[in-house]
Amino acid sequence: MGNKYSIFSLIKNALSYHENWQRAWKDPTPKKEYDAVIVGGGGHGLATAYYLAKKHNMKNIAVVEKGWIGGGNTGRNTTIIRSNYLWDASARLYDHALKIWEGLSQELNYNVMFSQRGVMNLAHNLQDVRDLKRRTHANRLNGIDAVYLSTEEVKKFCPIINTSQDIRYPVLGGTLQRRAGTARHDAVAWGYARGADEMGVDIIQNCEVKGIKRNGDTVEGLETTKGFIKTKKIGVVAAGHSSVIANMAGIRLPLESKPLQALVSEPVKPIIDTVVMSNAVHAYVSQSDKGELVIGAGTDDYVSYAQKGSHQIVEGTLNAILELYPIFSRMRMLRQWGGIVDICPDASPILSKTSIKGLYFNCGWGTGGFKATPGSGDLFAHTIANDEPHKLNAAFNLNRFVSGDLVDEHGAAAVAH
């Protein structure tokens, strides 16, 4: 590796006042033809390119991104990583990703600040208790660490939670996945971009796809704002804009794109050293390394690409946060934003071939794609390189909406992300 980051490179560059750090990735103009082109330079797209180059030896490939890399949902999520999903297919998919996360910083030579601080899911009614216990058992059968906690154990693990039984939605218990946690979202995009660039992948920013050229049922290339790019394989990883790209290719997807909001507070000293999520009241919170509380709200119910959401969604989330954590009542919020998430009817992703040869879609991650970034890239690269899905993503094909073999994670697996 030509520009390996280490304590020595840090010292060396400190001597020149950090003015001589090399660029982490190049800014190439697109070639006329590639073996494969990835549409979308977020975490999933860059990871796909990285694994295509690394594991499948496809070096003549490009990532085209209409804005800047990591500027979409990769930079807008609440950075939660966990794999405690209910169904076997999902549990394997997300745990595959979690296992890659555990060694990712070393592999990329880039600190993604993966922190296994644990993710706790709260139960607020008897049905929650039953569902979470069932999920804990399902997780353990799939080899995923999960424990069920009583109210007292919840309080012990996170002392600032209000466990009074007099509140509107009292805490009746919870689950804990200790291997779960958070990572630095921007670093994930940058680390994969640097790694892919080093292996010869062209990362082309400010390049919007305007059309997909087909010859019958085979793709021939992409019309972009930087000209026509010829290619036989197109992997679309466009999140909220997946339907827009699908429309260009003339295929239909079962997606709806909706605004999902998050917000952060002013920075404070360490107060919460884990991630706490609550489905029933729809609030989740963690604390960033800068000290900000990172709070995730829910989605709006209407289709929108406007990257903003409704005020009452944020208000509802903050009401729940304040009831669960009275200590936050005088915190001030610093920023609020929205991202556009592509939601599947069964709340599971699509990593699939399509009816058009050479056109692949990786979409439908909905409100929880960040956690899957490395696994999604790995499996999607496998699907593109071999023109066949890996056994871990075979269940997440587009045809499941015809066959009825859905992976119904809605509400089943702590599906707030």
Next chain:
Amino acid sequence: MFVINCPYCGERDQQEFKAGGEAHIERPKQPTELSDDEWAEYLFMRKNIKGVQYERWNHAHGCRKWFNMVRDTSNDEIKAIYKMGEKPPSI
């Protein structure tokens, strides 16, 4: 957040409404004769347009009536509202 002009109640806050998804998806007339592909199309596939989209809304915390809306999903601007059964305006 926006203000919606309910055709029965007038202008109300969006908070009172529930979005009901894409409009003018017709229920199959002969459900027993539908293929699996056609069922998938009807049940799951959506246009999910970035731009002008026809959709259904319900005044859930008001008159509870359904109506149709034409809205630009790229900026949330409402173009037109019309009652169920009325001919959709061309925008």
